[in-house]
Amino acid sequence: MFITKRISDKTLEINEKNHQDEILENYLESMEKLLLDYKLSNDDGDNQARNVARFKTLTVLRRLTSNPEQDKSIILKFLRDTELIQFKNNDHETSKLRLAFCDFQKANLGGIELEIANLIAVNFIGASFKKANLRGSVLIAADLRKTDFTKADLRKVDLSGSVLLRANLKEADLRDANLKIANLKEANFKEANLTRTNLEGAYLYRAKCLNIKDLKSAKNWEKAIFTRAKLDKDKFQWIVEDKENNELQVEIIRNSTSGIVGGIMESSF
Template sequence: MTPGFLRRYQRTGLENPVTFDCLNYLLLSNSILNFRYFDQANLEGASLSCANLEGAFLKGANLQLANLQDANLQDANLEGAKLQRAILQRAILQEAKLRGANLQDANLQEAKLQRAILRGAILRGASLQVANLQDANLEVANLQDANLQDANLSGANLELANLEGADLIRADLVRAYLVRAYLSGAYLSGACLQGADLSGADLQGAGLQGADLQGAYLYQTRRVNVKSLKSARNWEQAVYTKSEWNSDNRQWFPLDQEANEAKIEEIRNLTEGIIDFSSP
């Protein structure tokens, strides 16, 4: 049921959206909110656990400290929303629009974020353990110090994302797009990077122990620690020179196979140091 005070202000159509600025700390758990327009609303600290907000308009809304645990926010518009320290554990956010949203220190453990749009979102210090971010758009997102242990980021777009100090232990990054991503000090132990595109990424101080680099594309990857690289699994099956993606075989093919083999041999002969993969 929609709470009575919301039914009184219900509108139909986008031409007459209502903005609420005094809904903070309300108890709306388990509500089915037929009213969908909460743009710029102040819902700070509100209890919305298990609420059905599918397709809701929450653009620019203040949801700081709100409890959205197990809430259904599928296809909701949360662009520019303030979600600092919000509880979104197990929330359904598939295909949600979170462009530019602030999710700093938010709890998104086990959240479902498949195909969500998080371009430019702030996720610094966010808890995303076991979250499903498959095919999500995290381009230029700030994930500094975020916890992504065991998260599913397969096929995700992380171009130019800031992952400094992020915990990606055992994360699924199969065919993830990490072009020019900043991974300085990131923890990638046990992560699966099969077929991932890391071209131009900065891996200074990144931990790769036990990570799976089978078919990963490392052309122009910068500041790679040799010992860390060689502690990864299948590093000799990674691609280090300019290549093309074969969509049929879903793998990278070096334009010059001999040059790639020469680069692998060069790494094989190194015992320590920092290396950039900038050769053609």
């Protein structure tokens, strides 16, 4: 009986994998057909076909559940290789396909080359971007909770309004990045490069390993929030619960030349 059940479970597992592989293959084939028939990658491509492509992408990502780390990575690389999500002249509106609200949770995107991509409002919860190159990409309002950016190239990336709760930014290169109003609560900043990073209105409450010297290399660090606050979604800004306490924290940092903000180290990350 036990052996029979194990064989049955293994058969179901194989059948499910084959089914998932078929879903992915059908998606790629249908997208290739749209690319050829409606010139999706061209500036004058068919807009209705692009809407169909977006719908297909949203749908297939919800259906890929058995091996999301690999399958979702294949889809994003396909969209990059076909130049559907890249934009021109610093205008993200020129991208051919918008991925807002697409579900790339837990995708393994380590080492991916993904420069100048429109990733606005994409769900990357728990994804891995270890050593990835996202230089110049736009991730406004993206959900990046617990996302791993270890040693990632995030230069000139627009992360304004994104949710980076407990994200790992260890050794990430954030030079000239935009973190305006971003939620960075409990994010790990160990050895992150914050040179000229815009921290205006960024929520840094209980940030980990945030070196004071590194923090001061950023722009508008004095306008960041270091104490408890709530996000006003209508005004799209953080409302500090205790303004005096936050001002005190800013003053302490201003008068310090070394150390860790709040004294919170990686061991508690």
